[in-house]
Amino acid sequence: MKQLNWRVITTHTICIIGVIFMSLPVWIAFATSTHSAETILRNGLQFWPGSDFLPTYHEALFVEGGVMKSVLGITMLKNSLILGLGFAIGKVIISMLAAYAIVYFRFRLALPLFWIIFMTLLLPLEVRIIPSYEVVSGLGLLDTHAGLIIPLIASATGTFFFRQFFLSVPDELLEAARLDGATAWGFFIDILVPLSKTMIAAILIIMFVVGWNQYLWPLIMTTKEENYTLVIGIKQIYQILADGGELPQYQKAFALTILATLPPVLVVLVFQNWFVKGLVESEK
Amino acid sequence: MSKVQLTNVRKTYPNGAEAVRGVDMEIESGEFIVFVGPSGCGKSTLLRMVAGLESVTSGQVLIDDRLINDVSPAERDVAMVFQNYALYPHMTVRGNMSYGLKNRGLPKAEIDQKVTEAAKMLRIGDFLDRQPSQLSGGQRQRVAMGRAIVREPKVFLFDEPLSNLDAKLRVQMRIEIKRLQRRMNVTSIYVTHDQTEAMTLADRLAVVNDGKIEQMGSPIDLYNNPATLFVASFIGSPQVNLLPATFDGQHLISGDLKLSGFGDLPTSTELVLGIRPDELRLDESGPFLLRVDIVEQHGSDNLIYGGVLGAMNDGDQETEFCFKTSQDMLPDLDSTLKLGFNDERAMVFNKVTGERLR
Structure with missing residues (x-):
């Protein structure tokens, strides 16, 4: 019994250290964001919350000139949401359709095509960022949401996950649907999509977080302030802080950081059940 | 009420394997035909060719004198009951049964009426709003049959429908299938490897071996007068x-x-x-x-x-x-x-x- 207690204590200690190690920086960022610029400049990072929470966040989100020259924090939040959602939804749609074609339409190139798609996993966006920019600029889509999202929505990971899932769906379901007079499109919409519900949710969540955290692509793509995402905004605010002669507004930079981490955290917290279900089980 | 006719039907897979090597058969309207044979003998392939799930390499498949070799499964007007039921897991029993009718564009009132009727016949009326995962094996099999019945097809196809059930339930369902078929008088083809099922269900029995029909006739005829050693050793327990x-x-x-x-x-x-x-x-x-x-x-x-x-x-x-x-x-x-x-x-x-x- 005593031995067991020790084991419990040890494992818990290790876990707690891990939690502290990972969450402490976030806490310090939050605590610091609630202090005034003067306090931070005089005393450095703060561990305990201060009294400036409301004014700082209000200014960061809703006051013109609060964080950027003209754009509001809330606008950047909206841009980030559009990018995150567009990125995730686009990826799910494209990769589901690709996987559907690869698994259910037995054309000769299905397997080679799948492996080519799969190999693009080895090529991150950074490798093709110049040509992609050239294409988007040629289409006149610079500084638009479409130009920001469309080049990113092909997804090898998503295609792979959906392919594996579709392969596990029994053939008899397709045959029953064919006898029931379902068209290729009907089978996809009526049977496959509902069956993939949890899978779709899991991929949506992962991709939303990835899309939300995109940095390099939006940085290159957006030149106008009103198209900045939060992640870009954080980078820019430090630059503005460094350039200007006035008192550095560190508390607002920290506020933006906290705002930028909140949505992905919320999404994962709220949907974690779906997330786990989608990755470990499926209703068939 | 339809007859089915197979003329020199063959199936060769792209890898050269011959699954069906020339089958001739005439099935009369309302007849209950059972294909029986060891696993891998081609009986399921033959059934699936009638359903349109496998292409016909050569020969002719006719339903009511209409050549259906290249007709899509949905337009053949056949319904199939699968071994693993193949119910749509995300739909309710009602959804499963009405899906085929919906695809045919029937008005909602008519669909409801047909589903209710079929459910009553199969005694699954109480489960109409449940999901397949909430049903037992026997109930699922009934739903699968209900899905076939509501379509009022020309031909029923059964692909080892009772193999997943336990022995007692299998006997019950066997009797129920027979009763249902009598009552609806629909031409039926039933595939099984279980010779008791074959003997008890069939009007006529076709013993399939190595892609060919060894012998076809009434169960008692095959028992008393087997034409080959294979039929003699396969039929009878x-x-x-x-x-x-x-x-x-x-x-x-x-x-x-x-x-x-x-x-x-x-x-x-x-x-x-x-x-x-x-x-x-x-x-x-x-x-x-x-x-x-x-x-x-x-x-x-x-x-x-x-x-x-x-x-x-x-x-x-x-x-x-x-x-x-x-x-x-x-x-x-x-x-x-x-x-x-x-x-x-x-x-x-x-x-x-x-x-x-x-």
Whole structure:
């Protein structure tokens, strides 16, 4: 019994250290964001919350000139949401359709095509960022949401996950649907999509977080302030802080950081059940 | 009410494997046909070709005199019940049953009426709003049948529908399927490897072996008059007793045994004598000496298994007989029984070709 207690204590200690190690920086960022610029400049990072929470966040989100020259924090939040959602939804749609074609339409190139798609996993966006920019600029889509999202929505990971899932769906379901007079499109919409519900949710969540955290692509793509995402905004605010002669507004930079981490955290917290279900089980 | 006609139907897979090698068959309107055979014999492939789930390599498939080789499964107006039910797991029972009708663009009121009617017939009316995962195996199988029934198809196709059920339920469902088919009078093709199911359900039975129809006819006809060794050994439970033998002009010779009562058989080839377990009888002057090995008590009758002393062996295997007798017959193990048989009902086959000679 005593031995067991020790084991419990040890494992818990290790876990707690891990939690502290990972969450402490976030806490310090939050605590610091609630202090005034003067306090931070005089005393450095703060561990305990201060009294400036409301004014700082209000200014960061809703006051013109609060964080950027003209754009509001809330606008950047909206841009980030559009990018995150567009990125995730686009990826799910494209990769589901690709996987559907690869698994259910037995054309000769299905397997080679799948492996080519799969190999693009080895090529991150950074490798093709110049040509992609050239294409988007040629289409006149610079500084638009479409130009920001469309080049990113092909997804090898998503295609792979959906392919594996579709392969596990029994053939008899397709045959029953064919006898029931379902068209290729009907089978996809009526049977496959509902069956993939949890899978779709899991991929949506992962991709939303990835899309939300995109940095390099939006940085290159957006030149106008009103198209900045939060992640870009954080980078820019430090630059503005460094350039200007006035008192550095560190508390607002920290506020933006906290705002930028909140949505992905919320999404994962709220949907974690779906997330786990989608990755470990499926209703068939 | 439709007839189905197969003319020299063949199926060759791209890798060269021949699954079906020339099948001719006419199925009358309202008939219940069972394809029976060992696994891998091509019976399911044949069924799936009628359904349109497998392409036909050559030959013709006709429903009501209409050539349907290249007609899509949905337009063939057939309904199929699968072994693993293949219910749409995310739809309710009602959704499962109405999906096919919805795709055909029937008005909602009519769909509801048909589904309710079919559900009542199958006694699943209480489950209409449940998901398949909340149902037992037997109930799922009923839903799968309901999905087939509501379509009012020309032909019902069953692909080993009872294999996933436990033994008791299988017997119940078997009777229910038969009753349903009688009542609806729809032409049906049923695939199974279970010969009891085949015997009890079929109007006519087609024994499939190696991609060909070995023999087709009423179950009792196939039992009494099998055309080949394969049919004789496949139909009937317990299996027919087989004794390797040769003919010397007057007697069948098997090892030390000399059996009279046979004539007009070829002397040059190896033969097989087939005697059904219930054609054997206790007989002090009979030719067989059975050394009792195992006695199985089935209630109303006993099955006595044992080696036949002095008989020609098939390779290394001792020739074994099964003797079906009454429940009060309980010989000691390793004792011997003297057995005779009804030579009128004994069958003789050519061992090489399997052809029946007598």
